[in-house]
Amino acid sequence: MAQSDESTLRFWGRFHGPNMGYIEEQYELYLEDATNVDPSIKELFEKHGAPEWMYQDDNMVQRDTTGTSIDDVKKLTSAMKLVDAIRRYGNLEADIYPVGRERDRQSNLVDPKNYALTEQDLKNIPAEWLWQKSPSHVRNGLDVVHELKKLYSGTITYEYDHVNSDEERQWLLEQIESGQHQLELSKEEKVQLLERLSQVEGFEHFLQKTFVGQKRFSIEGLEAMVPMLDHIVKYANQDKVENIMMGMAHRGRLSVLAHVLGKPLDAIFSEFVHSPNKELVPSEGSRGINYGWSGDVKYHFGAVKDVEGGDETTTRITMAHNPSHLEFVNPIVNGFARAAQEDRSERGTTKQDMNKAIPVLIHGDAAFIGEGIVAETLNLSNIPHYTTGGSIHIIANNLVGYTTNQQDGRSTRYASDLAKGFEIPIIHVNADDPVACVAAVKLAYDYRQKFNKDFLIDLVGYRRYGHNEMDEPRATQPTLYRNIDEHPTAATVFAEKLEEAGIVNKEEFKAIKEKTEANLREIYDNMKEDDIKPVEPEMPAVLKADLEEVETAIPLETLHALNEGLLERPEGFNQFKGLKRILKRRKNALDEGNKADWGAAEALTYASILKDGIPIRIMGQDSERGTFAHRHLVLHDSETGETYCPMHGLEEAKASFYIGNSALSEAGVLGFEYGYSIHSPETLVIWEAQFGDFANVAQVIFDQFISSARAKWNDVSNMVILLPHGYEGQGPEHSSARLERYLQLSAENNWFVANVTSTAQFFHLMRRQAALKGSEQARPLILMTPKSLLRNQRIASSAEEFANGHFETIRNQPNLKVSKKNAKRLLIGSGKVMVDIEQELEKTEEKLDWLRALRLEQIYPFPKKELEKELKQLPNLEEIVWVQEEPRNMGAWSFVSEHLRDLLKDGQTLRYVGRPDRSSPAVGDPDVHKLEQRQIVEQAINPTIGGESK
Numbered sequence: 001m002a003q004s005d006e007s008t009l010r011f012w013g014r015f016h017g018p019n020m021g022y023i024e025e026q027y028e029l030y031l032e033d034a035t036n037v038d039p040s041i042k043e044l045f046e047k048h049g050a051p052e053w054m055y056q057d058d059n060m061v062q063r064d065t066t067g068t069s070i071d072d073v074k075k076l077t078s079a080m081k082l083v084d085a086i087r088r089y090g091n092l093e094a095d096i097y098p099v100g101r102e103r104d105r106q107s108n109l110v111d112p113k114n115y116a117l118t119e120q121d122l123k124n125i126p127a128e129w130l131w132q133k134s135p136s137h138v139r140n141g142l143d144v145v146h147e148l149k150k151l152y153s154g155t156i157t158y159e160y161d162h163v164n165s166d167e168e169r170q171w172l173l174e175q176i177e178s179g180q181h182q183l184e185l186s187k188e189e190k191v192q193l194l195e196r197l198s199q200v201e202g203f204e205h206f207l208q209k210t211f212v213g214q215k216r217f218s219i220e221g222l223e224a225m226v227p228m229l230d231h232i233v234k235y236a237n238q239d240k241v242e243n244i245m246m247g248m249a250h251r252g253r254l255s256v257l258a259h260v261l262g263k264p265l266d267a268i269f270s271e272f273v274h275s276p277n278k279e280l281v282p283s284e285g286s287r288g289i290n291y292g293w294s295g296d297v298k299y300h301f302g303a304v305k306d307v308e309g310g311d312e313t314t315t316r317i318t319m320a321h322n323p324s325h326l327e328f329v330n331p332i333v334n335g336f337a338r339a340a341q342e343d344r345s346e347r348g349t350t351k352q353d354m355n356k357a358i359p360v361l362i363h364g365d366a367a368f369i370g371e372g373i374v375a376e377t378l379n380l381s382n383i384p385h386y387t388t389g390g391s392i393h394i395i396a397n398n399l400v401g402y403t404t405n406q407q408d409g410r411s412t413r414y415a416s417d418l419a420k421g422f423e424i425p426i427i428h429v430n431a432d433d434p435v436a437c438v439a440a441v442k443l444a445y446d447y448r449q450k451f452n453k454d455f456l457i458d459l460v461g462y463r464r465y466g467h468n469e470m471d472e473p474r475a476t477q478p479t480l481y482r483n484i485d486e487h488p489t490a491a492t493v494f495a496e497k498l499e500e501a502g503i504v505n506k507e508e509f510k511a512i513k514e515k516t517e518a519n520l521r522e523i524y525d526n527m528k529e530d531d532i533k534p535v536e537p538e539m540p541a542v543l544k545a546d547l548e549e550v551e552t553a554i555p556l557e558t559l560h561a562l563n564e565g566l567l568e569r570p571e572g573f574n575q576f577k578g579l580k581r582i583l584k585r586r587k588n589a590l591d592e593g594n595k596a597d598w599g600a601a602e603a604l605t606y607a608s609i610l611k612d613g614i615p616i617r618i619m620g621q622d623s624e625r626g627t628f629a630h631r632h633l634v635l636h637d638s639e640t641g642e643t644y645c646p647m648h649g650l651e652e653a654k655a656s657f658y659i660g661n662s663a664l665s666e667a668g669v670l671g672f673e674y675g676y677s678i679h680s681p682e683t684l685v686i687w688e689a690q691f692g693d694f695a696n697v698a699q700v701i702f703d704q705f706i707s708s709a710r711a712k713w714n715d716v717s718n719m720v721i722l723l724p725h726g727y728e729g730q731g732p733e734h735s736s737a738r739l740e741r742y743l744q745l746s747a748e749n750n751w752f753v754a755n756v757t758s759t760a761q762f763f764h765l766m767r768r769q770a771a772l773k774g775s776e777q778a779r780p781l782i783l784m785t786p787k788s789l790l791r792n793q794r795i796a797s798s799a800e801e802f803a804n805g806h807f808e809t810i811r812n813q814p815n816l817k818v819s820k821k822n823a824k825r826l827l828i829g830s831g832k833v834m835v836d837i838e839q840e841l842e843k844t845e846e847k848l849d850w851l852r853a854l855r856l857e858q859i860y861p862f863p864k865k866e867l868e869k870e871l872k873q874l875p876n877l878e879e880i881v882w883v884q885e886e887p888r889n890m891g892a893w894s895f896v897s898e899h900l901r902d903l904l905k906d907g908q909t910l911r912y913v914g915r916p917d918r919s920s921p922a923v924g925d926p927d928v929h930k931l932e933q934r935q936i937v938e939q940a941i942n943p944t945i946g947g948e949s950k
Helices: 006-012 018-032 039-048 070-093 119-123 141-152 166-178 187-210 225-238 253-259 265-273 326-341 365-370 372-380 415-422 434-451 478-486 490-500 506-525 556-566 577-588 598-611 667-679 692-706 709-713 739-744 759-771 799-803 832-843 864-872 893-903 926-941
Strands: 156-159 243-248 303-308 314-319 357-364 392-397 426-430 455-460 616-620 657-661 684-688 720-724 752-755 781-785 810-812 825-829 851-856 858-860 879-887 909-915
Touching: 018 039, 070 119, 070 141, 070 156, 119 141, 141 166, 156 434, 166 434, 187 225, 187 253, 187 265, 187 434, 187 490, 187 506, 225 243, 225 253, 225 314, 225 357, 225 392, 225 434, 225 455, 243 253, 243 326, 253 265, 265 506, 326 357, 326 365, 326 372, 326 667, 326 692, 357 365, 365 372, 365 392, 365 415, 372 415, 372 667, 392 415, 392 434, 415 426, 415 455, 426 434, 434 455, 490 506, 556 577, 556 598, 556 799, 577 598, 598 616, 598 759, 616 667, 667 684, 667 692, 684 759, 692 709, 692 720, 692 739, 739 752, 739 858, 739 893, 759 781, 759 799, 810 864, 825 832, 825 926, 832 851, 832 879, 832 926, 858 893, 864 893, 879 893, 879 926, 893 909, 909 926
Parallel strands: 243 314, 243 357, 357 392, 392 455, 426 455, 616 657, 616 684, 684 720, 720 781, 752 781, 825 851, 825 879, 879 909
Antiparallel strands: 156 426, 303 314, 752 858, 810 851
């Protein structure tokens, strides 16, 4: 290698003494194999060539290196370790706690003394050896340590060593150490930032003194969250992002609604004036509280705002409604975002643009690490069926969980530590430093846009009051709140910094605060009388129990064409032989004399809906094949493993079809699908439980969202929940889908609950559900689906049943022909048990001319009119018998019994047949199950055996 130019000579001329020998040793290793040397040393040789003292007349000369000692090498190695430790553990020394946690700051891991280094040792080491891209003013190792500590141990600090991608770690390192994300705010921008903090603080103070004792879950102590969100909106708008989807609990929600989403302040004040905003006694002309509008408290509601950009770009901000179940909104917001990112208009799978929508999730510090739904949601972040290209997470860290201290609330040092398991970069930032806070947002946003992955900001502050404003925190956190009481507000802290910098003075800051107070007072004083009187809220559309007739039948020739299309395969596709035989049976399913089982009917159902131009999304733990191997809508090439979905090749399809196996998650996945259905009401979204009872893990999603969101927030969804249900002797966890829970939640016609017993019934019901898309009458469908009946020909339907008719809420029991005039006993049941009874009736030789039976196919809304019509045709009826497989305290009995009693006439009785009250849904022994099941069927058919009259 030839001697380098003059600049190189100047560079190497800086080194002397033992350093020269070390460099020569490293250079010889470099010449043998460049991978033998440290990357930082390697870069010096590549950039500056060989040391000039190693050449004489362009020929290498070996220099005496006796001045080099092992101690010199050890000191350099120790210095490198120190620098690495600052990057990894600088957060332990960082100034990220405005109050209360000084004792937690640790410097031992980044103290030079612990590496046997003196200041002189560090001064002897050139900066470039320790920091490849150090700034020009950093000359030696001591400067490196001081400068890196400023970066990693100030009011903002970083954790990214757990990120496995070399590219991402290197990018983060360069961003942090180059200071590219550190915003150089002008004086005007700093004043604007102060004004923003003052607006937030002033708003909270005004509420505190104007509406004394009312809950609002103040943002005070975390005011910087608002300008942080402002900057996310700004960057997204500049990048022409169409949607920002936000989810947060109630801490600071009112301030975010007011300042970020632009909810009118007088509307917020009005909610405080007449809280709750419902009339307990209806006034003249009013429909009153009993009309069916439940509503919610003011700090659970969301909002929508459109932000116009300079080039006519509009970014819509959507704040999701959220109950007090804190983090359960997370997957729902991600479902919003995925729906906003996808194009569902064409045949095949959906097309996703991850930059069309950005999810922003604001967490509580205790809830983030304490609630399992967070881990479920984080796990979905990089799964193809659920990825949204990265969420920006902000932990609103107020140091206390209600009244629980951190040592009682988590096993980790930081609330954010959960994110490390998902390789999510983390920033900890002091909420009293708004400049650092908006710098954190810049880095988070840029990372998300570049790598389409999650990023987390731990915004460390405090809460000025207790968990809510009616709570006294000094009883449980006396020391912390002594510090908080003595601590100035974030706006005051920032104003003092600006005063020291000569940007504002005390009078100017006072004027800013007075202006905010005056504006708020003016808005409040100018509220019209109508604004401060109890206002009847906007009512959602009244959901009807009886829907208008929907055309769900399909011409026979169309069904044949769809069936043929579903059997087409790409050229050269190698289908598994066993499966090929199974699917071949579907070819003749619609021929005369044949019937379509559940798998065939389900495929025809989805194909017909796609033909109508309605997109479909189906997700569940084993939904591609089907838990019970009946569906087979994703086929695997037996030679290559490549997949093919028959729905994607269907020429008649006019919309997209998306199907996938979900992660082993119920709450997170169901929340995601529910959120998708809310944001994409034109799509038929289907979630399927592996076994119906597994849905109980997602009970919060059912309780707080799916069942009640229409009544609380007027959120409209027509998603379908498929819950495999039926007693086949598989034990407590694989029998019952807990039908009783959904019926207990049934009110205000909030959803449909059904348990169908024919494939044509499924066909018509699902087509009816799809047809409700986007209408005022849309609502979810809870459907008990079969297991053993999937291949049972007793529930299979002929082609004519698909081509004619509609969904029937009540069906006659097949093969039980009896004169209605002679019927004395009416048997009513739902689901598989009625098929078992059908099978038993075929065996009996006794003429049962006194028995009539009906199948209740839609349990809610209860088909009272249809049943009344049937009962009128039974003049000699003496008793109604309800039969079910489930224990008496489970299943539909407790729900239907009240409705059936209302229909009884004088002299008629109501009787229950089924298992007795149990604490567990089913027995574990298959033989005991068979015995119980046989007894139920016999009791149902024979009035002299068992049963319980009511």
